[in-house]
Amino acid sequence: MRYILLGTGGPRLSQRRRGTAHVVLFDDEGLMIDCGPGTTYRLHEAGVAADSIRYLFLTHHHYDHIADYGHFALTRWDHTSQPSPLDVFGPPNTARITDLLFGTDGVYHGDILARTEHPMSQGIFAIRGGKLPRPMPEVWAHDVAQGLVFETARWRMLAGPARHAEPFLVCYSYRLETPERTVVFSGDCGDYAPLAAFARGADTLIHMCTWPDDVLERYGMRDYAGGPGAAGQAAAAAGVRKLVLTHAHAPAWDTPEGMAEAVAQAARHFGGEIVFAQDLAEI
Ligand SMILES: [Zn+2]
Incomplete structure (x- = not known):
């Protein structure tokens, strides 16, 4: 099993994240998990074919987590001669968003028709080894609740609690359990005890670290957006072995010194291994 952090930034534009x-x-x-801006290019840079991704799990519908959904789903369908279905799981509205993108009244319906029916696109499909008629993309979306979301013989995914943008958006964390290891991703989440309970016994916790704690405190954001303190406390309460800080929105995290300071702040609460996430890093 390989776990690759493709994108580790927040909404702020960055040349590195x-x-x-x-x-x-x-x-x-x-x-x-999630499909924020730049995901499809990052997949390519990681050497991962888009159509090898069979399942997508969305934490919530802020654009920094779903903006690349259309690009990704169409790339994985368009760039192969034998497209496989994509199953997408997420909070309520995931099916509606999917329909508004790929359905018969959707944003991309004209594109999909053109690529399946126009001789130019059929030629490109034939160059890729495809046989007409060209199949339409199959994107199966599932609005899910907290609990077991999906399982195979070798892994299972559970959706868990997160406190972030309610009541406007339903937000989840995710817990991936495999025989090899268990990894919990906080999604976007502030200082929130139920998340630590959900992560209990995991090997690794990947936690939002969006702004320094003093900024979150000053602007009343600490309950909804995690910083080093919330991440360290959650990791300690959950008893994980490793903490990964991600979702670097603040300019303070742009430098090695800034990231080291974030790790040091988290280490005041958590004695295990702590790393600051980087795009394309494996954990
Ligand atoms: Zn976010």
């Missing part, structure tokens, strides 16, 4: 996306690769299939 893209929007949130993580990919997990097993021998013959992959899954992805």
